[in-house]
Amino acid sequence: MRWAYWVDALLCLLLVCYFLPELTGESRERLLSAEYWIQRMRGEHLMTREGVLWRGDPRVPVVALTFDDGPDPETTPRILDILRQEGVRATFFVVGTKLKRYPELARRIAAEGHALGCHSYDHQRQTNLTEEQVWRQIRDCQVLARRAGVQLVAYRPPYLEQNATVRRAVQRWQMPLVMATVLGEAEHPTRTHAWVYRYARRAHNGSILLLHDTYPHTADALPELIRALRQRGFEFATVPEMVRQLSDGPHPPTFLRSHE
Template identity: 45%
Template sequence: MGSATFIIAAAVLLAAVLLVRGSASVRASWYLRMRCRARRAGRRVALTFDDGPDPQRTPAVLDLLARQGVRATFFVVGARAEAHPELVRRMATEGHVVGNHSYTHSWRFPLRSLGRTMEELCRTGEVLHRITGRQPRLFRPPFGVTNPTIARAVRRLGLDPVGWSIRSLDTMGQSPERVAARILRRLHPGAVILLHDRCAGSERLVGLLVEGLRSRGLEPVTLPELFDIEAYEKTR
């Protein structure tokens, strides 16, 4: 291989690596500027939950949050919300913020056309509006993956995309104690913590986190409180 060919091949490989990283890294904000950390949040942090609602585990998480007087943000999957509207209604009634996490949460979501992507997001918005009476503005892409198509759909629909600054890895089957310790080691004011309300031990994990936050003088709040943004479309 000649030097010129090698340089071209290396450049193509580097470009491919950067494109993959830009798509898969939620904090890269290559295609879509994501809210991942609040810079002027004081001593506040946000607990966020993805992939629910789950009829077996979400109620226990909501019970724990209610006992602790904590409000969080739930990015729900439209199909699951449609199947369990009482849980989404409870989230809203108890002061939690509900956001859009696509309708199917399929691995194919980043591969869909613009039309199909917008259809998923709109369908989820309609489901949540029907359940809560409010149209959500906050959106978190499944798996944290973005690309030009997802970015275009989000902008056209006027959604506000949110990522995270601390990924809990609570879906890896580790104990709540180990997951909590990892999160608390990385904790910082203005943090957005990614959790899931469908995991075994979620209630225990949230309890440990709330205790750890408060012992450090940090206050768990919703994303709109952390970033001073609107959670829902304004009613006319």
């Protein structure tokens, strides 16, 4: 009956693999890459030497709310009102073309204590571009930010797609390239806000939560999401605060050391 042990062992292994994303707060795709495990052994799985931030400190019950694709004249002000009422600070990854149209919204985001990041100039897939083109996408955002009187302190690629070329261009701007650990916000309006609880359950210490300040239904559900996360014991930080926390840890990324 020795084969029965093997079947049990295989079942256990499958179960562990199934729950690994929940346990580690990493995406399945990332867990399947050898690169991730090599980085983990080197202690670089939170933020790589190249400045890719995957998540914050796993020992601290802090998560980061991040909003992509804005600023949006309808939804962004609503989201800002809620964040102010709740006393939560977040990070907004703005698209250059929208920053150009709504600089006053970017000013309000910064004035209310949130962090701003660049989410490319025109939201095209950056992995199709050359290093120079990606660099210019960020430069165009920087020019608009300066004109608006705000600072962009991080970068997130559209569709979370990045490669060595994109990373090199971002590094030249000395910005962290910020990925996300919790995805799965409702893409369309829903009758109930049930997705909020599924979404909040996926959060772990140091999770970076991906949301959009262009979805009205996300603004509708935001107070409930903040409540659900607080019930799980989480506090909120901006991305630069998360990076600072990591740099105080035992393995500060060389990217940060060179930044000082």
